[in-house]
Amino acid sequence: MRNLLSGSGRRVWLPGGERVALRAARARDRAAVSALYALCAPQPQPGRHAACAWLLSPRMGRGLLAEAAGRRPVAWAGLLSDGTGAELLLLIAPAWWRRGLAGVLLPELLGRAGRFGIAEVWAHGASGDALEAAARRLALPVTADADRTGVTLRG
Numbered sequence: 001m002r003n004l005l006s007g008s009g010r011r012v013w014l015p016g017g018e019r020v021a022l023r024a025a026r027a028r029d030r031a032a033v034s035a036l037y038a039l040c041a042p043q044p045q046p047g048r049h050a051a052c053a054w055l056l057s058p059r060m061g062r063g064l065l066a067e068a069a070g071r072r073p074v075a076w077a078g079l080l081s082d083g084t085g086a087e088l089l090l091l092i093a094p095a096w097w098r099r100g101l102a103g104v105l106l107p108e109l110l111g112r113a114g115r116f117g118i119a120e121v122w123a124h125g126a127s128g129d130a131l132e133a134a135a136r137r138l139a140l141p142v143t144a145d146a147d148r149t150g151v152t153l154r155g
Contacts, residue, residue, distance in 0.1 A: 015100040018068065022108060025063035025076055027056050032065065032073040036091040062116070063089075064108060066101060077105040079113060085120040086113060106135065122152045 009023025025033065033056060056063065063078030074096045079086040088109065092101050113121055132151045135142040143152045 012104050014104065018099060020066045020068055020074060020101070020104075021071075022064050022066055022104070025056055025065040025078065029065055029073070029076075030056055033063075033076050033091070036073055036076050036093060039093050040091045062109075062112070064105060066105065068096075075101045075105060077109050079109055079118065079121065081116075081118065084117060085122065086118045088121050088123040090123070103137065106140070110140065120152060 009021055011019055011021050013019050062081075063076055065073055066075035066077075068074045073093075075090070075092040077088070077090045079088055088106075090102065090105065110121060132142055132144050135151065145151065
């Protein structure tokens with residue numbers, strides 16, 4: 001399974017003027033993703049370090065790590081494959097909310113999803129409203145679940 005980004009990745013400017021580097025997340029990034037998970041989880045999650053190892057498994061999914069100056073991880077976005085569909089997981093450090101990271105990470109992931117045969121991407125949970133809003137701003141086809149707990153993006 002190929003990574004989303006090969007090599008060292010690329011740098012992008014956010015709407016507010018900050019620059020972040022995007023690169024493929026790998027197994028060695030487990031501590032960084034675990035720390036982001038801890039920042040984003042509404043309550044402490046036992047076993048999160050092990051769960052993050054699973055999220056970074058090249059067999060299960062593909063992910064992007066966004067790093068600010070000094071290679072400080074500020075966001076991780078990943079697709080967990082399930083046949084021709086995938087679940088989108090997005091972790092953004094609270095200090096980086098509302099800076100445009102979702103608007104950079106979503107099209108980056110979704111643009112690559114089609115190349116890997118993924119026709120549908122879905123997300124569930126508290127981030128559903130934010131993802132729906134970001135997808136609509138990007139003019140991506142999106143359907144909100146009837147119970148408002150998730151969204152589905154189709155490519």
